[in-house]
Amino acid sequence: MNKQKTWHVAVLPGDGIGPEVIAQATRAIDALVAADPALAIEYETFEWPSHAWHEKHGESAPADYLQRLEKFDAILLGALGDPGPADDPNRYLLSDAVSLSPLLEIRKGFDQWCCERPCRPMKGAPQYLADERANDIDMLVIRENSEGEYVNQGGRMAVGTKNEIATQVALFTHRATDRIIRHAFEQARVRAAERKAEGRERSFGRDGKTSQVCVITKRNAQRFWGDMWTDMFAEIAKDYPDVATHHELVDAACMKFVSHPWMFDVVVASNLFGDILTDLAAVLNGGMGVSPSSNVNPSDRSRPPMFEPTHGSAPDIAGKNMAGPTAMLLTTAMMLDWMGVEDEAAARAGNRLRDVVAADLADHGRERRATDETGDAIVAAL
Amino acid sequence: MNKQKTWHVAVLPGDGIGPEVIAQATRAIDALVAADPALAIEYETFEWPSHAWHEKHGESAPADYLQRLEKFDAILLGALGDPGPADDPNRYLLSDAVSLSPLLEIRKGFDQWCCERPCRPMKGAPQYLADERANDIDMLVIRENSEGEYVNQGGRMAVGTKNEIATQVALFTHRATDRIIRHAFEQARVRAAERKAEGRERSFGRDGKTSQVCVITKRNAQRFWGDMWTDMFAEIAKDYPDVATHHELVDAACMKFVSHPWMFDVVVASNLFGDILTDLAAVLNGGMGVSPSSNVNPSDRSRPPMFEPTHGSAPDIAGKNMAGPTAMLLTTAMMLDWMGVEDEAAARAGNRLRDVVAADLADHGRERRATDETGDAIVAAL
Ligand SMILES: CC(C)[C@H](C(=O)O)[C@@H](O)C(=O)O
Ligand SMILES: CC(C)[C@H](C(=O)O)[C@@H](O)C(=O)O
Secondary structure (H helix, E strand, O other), X not given: OOOOOEEEEEEEEEOOOHHHHHHHHHHHHHHHHHHOOOOEEEEEEOOOOOHHXXXXXXXXXXXXXXXXXXXXXXXXXXXXXXXXXXXXXXXXXXXXXHHHHHHHHHHHHOOOOEEEEEEOOOOOOOOOEOXXXXXXXXXXXXXXXXXXXXXXXXXXXXXXXXXXXXXXXXXXXXXXXXXXXXXXXXXXXXXHHHHHHOOOOOOEOOOOEOXXXXXXXXXXXXXXXXHHHHHHHHHHHOOOOOOEEEEEEHHHHHHHHHHOHHHOOEEEEOHHHHHHHHHHHHHHHOOHHHOOOEEEOOOOOOOOOEEOOOOOOOHHHOOOOOOOOHHHHHHHHHHHHHHHOOOHXXXXXXXXXXXXXXXXXXHHOOOOOOHHHHHHHHHHHO | OOXXXXXXXXXXXXXXXXXXXXXXXXXXXXXXXXXXXXXXXXXXXXXOOOHHHHHHHOOOOOOOHHHHHHOOOEEEEEEXXXXXXXXXXXXXXXXXXXXXXXXXXXXXXXXXXXXXXXXXXXXXXXXXXXXXXXXXXXXXXEEEOOOEEEEEEEEXXXXXXXXXXXXXXXXXXHHHHHHHHHHHHHHHHHHHHHHHHOOOOOOEXXXXXXXXXXXXXXXOOOHHHHHHHHHHHHHHHOXXXXXXXXXXXXXXXXXXXXXXXXXXXXXXXXHHHHHHHHHHHHHHHOOHHHOOOXXXXXXXXXXXXXXXXXXXXXXXHOOOOOOOOXXXXXHXXXXXXXXXXXXXXXXXXXXXHHHHHHHHXXXXXXXXXXXXXXXXXXXXXX
């Protein structure tokens, strides 16, 4: 065992139910640290970015917030977004500007170019599909998180007139496409190895490969980047002859995520298509309430990654001790997994937390419990 | 009753299973015409656009094919696309170029700016969702069909090198946005009136309006066109105070199409988001096999509309008399509905055909039947 590493985590509770659910996450971290002398995690909690901060200071976070976050090993985020009073016609507009832009700025600022959202339904989670093979779903959607349809280029001309025209430009570079597709192939190998170790091999394609990467485009209507992705995917695949390859158009992929999602293994998609497909994957998982997510920079582990549940801030139930913390706890487990690459104690803690959450969900998934009641149960089990 | 109108239909069987399924459609049309002296439909069948034509003539359709189609009242399309031999690495690329571009050219050429795909599961159709409220799904997805993410602008720079950059531009005009959003509100009113007549009113929003339009954007990440659509939607809504309004981000909308699709009424979306959501809606309907679709120009009925099932050409089962013709027959009913706006006999025929197909599906939906066996049953019932 290496010299013990102390992990420094920036905890950003955010808006709405964020503070409530993240409180259960920090309790779980405390319990894990208390139980294992080899594990050292320190965290600092910030009131920003948030609507509350915006109200006090006229901005959603201090001007230097990226610099302040930079020195942490990881960022754990609750939820962002608060549409404000229901009768304010601009409520969503305001909300987007105030707290969602920091979210995108953090991703961009630390070049968190890869967003991963695993999809493997857990016992006790809501099941939306009728087919029982839905229990066999086991896929990982990998989203390009740094460019593409999210570059925020374009504009509006003659705003509000009959001549108005709006443009929105999507931009794809070789650099970002190459790294995300390669990462997908690497993850396919990791998954195949894990399945082998656990004796649950899968077989893909005519020649029975043990893993698969499916690339998503809309090449038949968006030819420029669609062709670039397709060409690069074919090139990169040559370096991974052990991994089966597949291509789906985004519309067909969405359909197949409902009709037979158990066919997929690793899915790699652009920023927008990844956004759409990870949300669908979250439903397959049992919904937002049980779906964790990570934003990481696999090529530079010195840049802080951000871990956030896929759910939003759910302002309707905020402050009522009603929100389920399961997604937040699984998100915390993903953070521990990420630390676990360098730190055995963190790896153990991640597995431990995930097991405890899974058992809790299996036993109590159908009950309505208070946020801290679930937290109590988790802490007791840990 | 007006002087009888003779409708001229261009029948384009296309590729793969197209010819087989469209044969059942023309049989049904013949039977409807034979049964009702007030109904007059004549059709002409073309071998193009198709891969077969491409093989013979080096192009997927004659150069003047749009001019030749222009004089018809409507176009009935089977299916397009043939990926070619499974071992050709360029199979899909070739397929796209050969027969999908005519599809987009017909939509564009006749300014078929509105694509409608109704979603109301029929008895006997496959049901993918576990919740029984899925039987209550009754929505209409309206897709902007003329511009947006499909304008085919952009390019690739430094192709195939490490410096490659691809751009893809989406373009939205006031004109096209205005007409599609207004059309959605109009359709919401039509649907509310129909529901009232049938005694199955629905209620939306706090003040219990009888219909709803939900607009889809990705405004929090694609701000330019997202803001334009949101602004215009709010403006246009003022002209329809009787219709409830709603907004969903595309990712959340996809999720809700799985978790509680019965909440939606009319959904209006851009070309790409409409493509994605109509494919999801097709799954909710019971899949491609039962999902019809229309491409129409509601502002100029002199331009021929095109009716096509949502399924593709299914080359694997082509020529085997195995493909289900249900989607194609329901598509034909949509064409008759469109004629029915001017022609009572066509309106009756559309309803009749839909009823017969629905009864057939309820009785035999779970059986594997030959294509023409289903056709025989439909023709016998008509
Ligand atoms: C809030 C929004 C900008 C964000 C995105 O689209 O990336 C969210 O949907 C997500 O998936 O994390
Ligand atoms: C074939 C393709 C270009 C087309 C589209 O995206 O419009 C298809 O998916 C559809 O929905 O009709």
